[in-house]
Amino acid sequence: IKRITTHILQEMKDRGEKISMLTAYDYSMAKIVDAAGIDIILVGDSASNVMAGHETTLPITLDQMIYHASSVVRAVKRSFIVVDIPFGNYQGNSSEALRSAIRIMKESGAHAVKVEGGSEIKESVSRILTAGVPVMGHLGLTPQSIYKFGTYTVRAKEEAEAQKLLEDAKMLEACGCFAIVLEKIPASLAKKVAEAVAIPVIGIGAGADVDGQVLVMHDMLGITQEFKPRFLRQYADLQQIMTDAFKGFIKDVKSKDFPNESESY
Numbered sequence: 319i320k321r322i323t324t325h326i327l328q329e330m331k332d333r334g335e336k337i338s339m340l341t342a343y344d345y346s347m348a349k350i351v352d353a354a355g356i357d358i359i360l361v362g363d364s365a366s367n368v369m370a371g372h373e374t375t376l377p378i379t380l381d382q383m384i385y386h387a388s389s390v391v392r393a394v395k396r397s398f399i400v401v402d403i404p405f406g407n408y409q410g411n412s413s414e415a416l417r418s419a420i421r422i423m424k425e426s427g428a429h430a431v432k433v434e435g436g437s438e439i440k441e442s443v444s445r446i447l448t449a450g451v452p453v454m455g456h457l458g459l460t461p462q463s464i465y466k467f468g469t470y471t472v473r474a475k476e477e478a479e480a481q482k483l484l485e486d487a488k489m490l491e492a493c494g495c496f497a498i499v500l501e502k503i504p505a506s507l508a509k510k511v512a513e514a515v516a517i518p519v520i521g522i523g524a525g526a527d528v529d530g531q532v533l534v535m536h537d538m539l540g541i542t543q544e545f546k547p548r549f550l551r552q553y554a555d556l557q558q559i560m561t562d563a564f565k566g567f568i569k570d571v572k573s574k575d576f577p578n579e580s581e582s583y
């Protein structure tokens with residue numbers, strides 16, 4: 319199997335083939351999504367929400383991200399694996415950003431890191447890139463800044479914020495980022511960004527006119543049920559399927575149907 323690389327992702331944009339990306343946080347799920355043919359697996363800090371049950375992405379630690387990432391790496395044969403650097407491990411200064419990126423690459427075996435923000439983190443992005451670590455940017459609704467925004471509503475509807483986002487995207491490209499995620503912004507602005515930069519732009523709630531799409535695995539599988547934003551297309555109802563399976567097991571244990579003779583030694 320041929321591994322996906324940043325070079326292959328760039329070729330996809332150049333020929334207009336859309337890039338598919340999903341999150342994964344553990345070995346078993348990563349194995350399934352990789353075998354299905356996903357282009358990029360994101361070990362997102364959304365693990366803080368869907369794995370650990372926190373309300374935001376802020377509490378997850380670098381050690382915890384490395385644990386998730388190394389589990390994913392052990393499962394994956396083809397996908398390109400990107401890992402979020404968590405809140406607090408890259409914003410302060412560029413040496414700390416580089417140290418965090420190196421720990422992720424060395425201890426997990428992943429292929430790239432993702433960081434949230436534009437001009438504010440320019441030095442951190444550049445410093446990580448000097449070490450040869452591919453960086454994916456993330457603009458628009460950046461969940462690590464949720465307490466600055468106050469809500470999870472659509473970003474960059476105002477001209478000033480839209481202009482800054484476009485400039486930030488160009489800056490990230492100029493620094494050498496290999497791709498950018500745009501989260502929850504108007505489709506018209508996302509289209510403008512995808513046309514303005516040569517690198518792949520991957521959207522979540524950013525409309526159709528970008529170079530690829532990303533969703534959180536547990537949301538698209540219908541495991542998380544409380545969270546239903548407009549951009550989320552649910553491809554399965556795993557909550558129902560799992561509930562039926564659990565109830566079936568409970569019933570068979572109580573009724574002594576399980577185990578039967580052929581299931582015993």
Ligand code: KIV
Pocket residue numbers: 341360361362363364365402499501522532533534
């Ligand atoms: O952590 C995450 O899942 C993400 C995606 C939503 C892009 O950053």
Ligand code: NA
Pocket residue numbers: 362363364375402
């Ligand atoms: Na994230």
